[in-house]
Amino acid sequence: MLGIFLGLAVLMALAYLGWSIIWVAPIAAGVVALTGGLDLLEAYKDTYMGGFVAFAKDWFPVFMLGAIFGKLMEDTGMARSVAVALTKLIGTQRAILGVLVSAAVLTYGGVSLFVVVFAVYPLALSLFREANISRKLIPATVALGAFTFTMTALPGSPQIQNLIPMEYFQTDAMAAPVMGIIAAIIMGGGGYFYLRWREKKLVAQGEVFTEPKEKKEKKEDEQPDKTPNFFLSLLPLLTVLLTLNLLEWDVVTALISGIVLIMLLNVTMYKKFIPSMNSGAGGSVIAIINTSAAVGFGTVVREVPGFANLTQLLMGIKGNPLISEAIAVNVLAGATGSASGGMGIALEALGSKYYVIAMNTGISPEAFHRVASLSSGGLDALPHNGAVLTLFAITGMTHKDSYKDIFVVAVLIPVISVAFVILLNTIGIL
Numbered sequence: 001m002l003g004i005f006l007g008l009a010v011l012m013a014l015a016y017l018g019w020s021i022i023w024v025a026p027i028a029a030g031v032v033a034l035t036g037g038l039d040l041l042e043a044y045k046d047t048y049m050g051g052f053v054a055f056a057k058d059w060f061p062v063f064m065l066g067a068i069f070g071k072l073m074e075d076t077g078m079a080r081s082v083a084v085a086l087t088k089l090i091g092t093q094r095a096i097l098g099v100l101v102s103a104a105v106l107t108y109g110g111v112s113l114f115v116v117v118f119a120v121y122p123l124a125l126s127l128f129r130e131a132n133i134s135r136k137l138i139p140a141t142v143a144l145g146a147f148t149f150t151m152t153a154l155p156g157s158p159q160i161q162n163l164i165p166m167e168y169f170q171t172d173a174m175a176a177p178v179m180g181i182i183a184a185i186i187m188g189g190g191g192y193f194y195l196r197w198r199e200k201k202l203v204a205q206g207e208v209f210t211e212p213k214e215k216k217e218k219k220e221d222e223q224p225d226k227t228p229n230f231f232l233s234l235l236p237l238l239t240v241l242l243t244l245n246l247l248e249w250d251v252v253t254a255l256i257s258g259i260v261l262i263m264l265l266n267v268t269m270y271k272k273f274i275p276s277m278n279s280g281a282g283g284s285v286i287a288i289i290n291t292s293a294a295v296g297f298g299t300v301v302r303e304v305p306g307f308a309n310l311t312q313l314l315m316g317i318k319g320n321p322l323i324s325e326a327i328a329v330n331v332l333a334g335a336t337g338s339a340s341g342g343m344g345i346a347l348e349a350l351g352s353k354y355y356v357i358a359m360n361t362g363i364s365p366e367a368f369h370r371v372a373s374l375s376s377g378g379l380d381a382l383p384h385n386g387a388v389l390t391l392f393a394i395t396g397m398t399h400k401d402s403y404k405d406i407f408v409v410a411v412l413i414p415v416i417s418v419a420f421v422i423l424l425n426t427i428g429i430l
Contacts, residue, residue, distance in 0.1 A: 001306040001313075003035025011297065012335040021336060025293035029300040036304025043300055051299025052292045055344060058167065059291070062160060064284040065255035069240070070115035071280030072259060072273070076266040078233035079106055079119040085230035087123055095127035096141050096195050103145025104188070109237025110158040110258060113387050114283075116146045121394050125212075133199055134207045139391045140198075140405035144191040147387060147410050149184035151339070152377035153370075153417070156245040161339045163251055165372045168351030169358065169365035174245055176370035179421045179430050183374050186417035191409035198405060212396045228266065236262045290386075291344055294336045298345030311350065320426040321357050325350070325368060326375040326418050334379030337386060343376035367425055374418045381410035 011028035015021055026044060033043035073079040082105060087098035099120060106116045124138045151159045155177035162173055169175070202208075227233075236258040244254040263273055301307055317324040328350060333342025347354075351372075358365040381388055383399055388406060392398060424430040 001309045003032050003304065004301055004306050004310055006035060007032035007297070007301070008332075008335045012337075015335075015337045021290050021293050021338070021341070025297045029297045032297075032300050032304055036306055038300070038304060043303070047300050047303050048296040050296075051348060052296035055295040055348070056288055056292045059160070059164070060284075060288050061252045062163065062255070063288040063291075064281050065252060065259065066110060066158070066160065067112055067284035067287065068277050068280035069110055069236070069255050069258050069262070070112040071276045071283070072262045073106075073111050073233075073236065074115050074119055075272050075276040076262060076269055077227045078236065078262065078266070079111055079115065080123075081227040081230050081233040082106060082109075082237070083120055083123050084227060085233075087127055092127050092130040095124075095131035095133055096137065096199060097192065098127055099124040099138070099141045100145040100188075100192060100195075103142050104150045105237070107146045107150040107159065108154055108157055108241070109234075110240040110255065111237070113146050113151070113159075114390055117142055117387075117391055117394055120145070124395075129209050129211075132208045134202045134209060135212070135395070136202065136207070136397065136401050137195055137198060137405060138395050139388075139397050139402040140191075140409050141195055142391060142395075143381070143388070143406050144188070144195065144409040147381060148191065148377055148414055149187040152373045152414070153180045153184035153187060155180045156241060158240050158244055158251060158254065161343065161376050162373050164340060164343055165347060165351075165369040168347045168372075169355055169369045171366050171369040172245075172248065173251070175366040175373075176364070176430075179367060179370045179425070180374075182424070182430075183370075183414075183417040183421050186420060187409075187414055190413045190416070194408055194413070195405070232265050235265065291338065291341045294338060294341030295344040295348050297336075298332070298348045301345070302349045307349065311353065314350070315353065315357075320422055321354065321361065321363065322367060322371045322422045322425060325354055326371050326422060329372050329375035330379045330415065330418075333376050334382050337380065337382060339376035339380040342380055343372055347372060363425070367430070371418065371422065374414065374421070378411060378415040378418060381406060 007028045010031050011024060014024040026048060029048050030040055033040055083102035086102045086105060090098040103116050103120045120142055128135060128138060150157060152161050155174045166172060239261050240254050240258040243249040243257050244251055314324040314328055329343050329346045332345045333339050336342045354368050355365060358368050383403060
């Protein structure tokens with residue numbers, strides 16, 4: 001067990017330093033293998049790579065098609081069209097709400113988190129300028145809309161964090177809808193009111209909007225003046241959601257239908273299609289390899305003798321078994337700095353055990369699905385998280401400027417939401 005924790009410590013420390021998990025995960029797995037008495041070479045070539053390849057085989061189509069869908073939405077201007085229309089509807093005086101809703105709609109519609117950041121930032125900059133709100137709150141506002149409730153809580157979300165548990169619990173994307181909606185209200189509502197409180201506090205301190213030193217606002221000027229029709233731009237997002245949830249199509253088919261519709265609605269932009277698809281597919285390779293690397297680490301952990309003790313420790317946590325699942329997923333998501341990676345490790349190692357518990361205790365597999373998804377979006381947003389780092393790079397903010405607000409809306413409140421829905425399940429309300 002000490003070897004497992006040492007391996008996790010190595011993984012977390014090196015990831016925090018910014019080293020790629022692609023080669024850090026095998027090193028951490030090697031620490032676990034050596035301390036667990038496994039043959040090092042065999043553990044890497046067979047056990048680690050076995051888990052790596054199995055996850056890639058199951059999930060690469062979703063990663064690739066999701067990335068292509070998002071990139072086409074971005075390059076055709078459809079993502080921007082949706083964001084612009086929503087912010088105009090809400091109004092510049094409610095800048096925080098406008099940015100939050102724009103990011104949430106795009107994410108829930110299947111656009112990847114990274115694409116949402118690029119699409120929403122220019123609008124956030126414009127709205128915050130008009131409302132005279134400090135740019136320090138832009139990262140947390142985007143994070144709340146894209147990295148929290150639309151990613152893990154809202155039933156039917158096509159984001160990978162809501163899809164991975166389906167394989168382990170024999171569920172669908174709509175699993176435990178009431179539990180998910182309650183958690184989403186806590187995250188979205190709690191985060192919004194916190195950001196409004198922070199806005200007032202900053203204004204009272206004399207902190208208002210200041211222009212970016214590097215003139216990043218020029219990115220807004222580079223956007224085309226003419227954007228596609230809002231309602232047409234909304235159709236691909238609705239298509240993915242409806243085909244996935246109402247028609248119960250496979251997620252691969254649902255994403256393909258969204259991609260085809262984007263191209264049909266923007267046929268005059270056909271010259272952009274190949275570059276966009278190439279770019280999306282290329283980006284998806286890094287994403288799937290990162291997550292597969294984390295899952296490979298979890299596969300090695302599962303093979304060492306100390307894992308039985310760790311399992312016994314987690315399963316021995318008194319009370320609702322959803323508590324131990326939430327702890328396991330949160331800790332591993334925090335260690336890897338990845339929601340999908342941490343959940344992949346936890347469910348690869350413990351998913352079958354939790355499914356058996358669900359069958360034997362009367363707690364629905366849907367509840368295990370939703371808690372796993374919700375828990376993946378808690379400690380994952382620690383300072384070394386890739387999406388957080390990207391958000392800072394795009395907005396020109398630093399950890400010192402904005403991380404404490406991200407911590408509240410993307411770590412603290414999501415963890416509270418998980419604890420609350422587990423409490424409701426424990427006392428029999430859910």
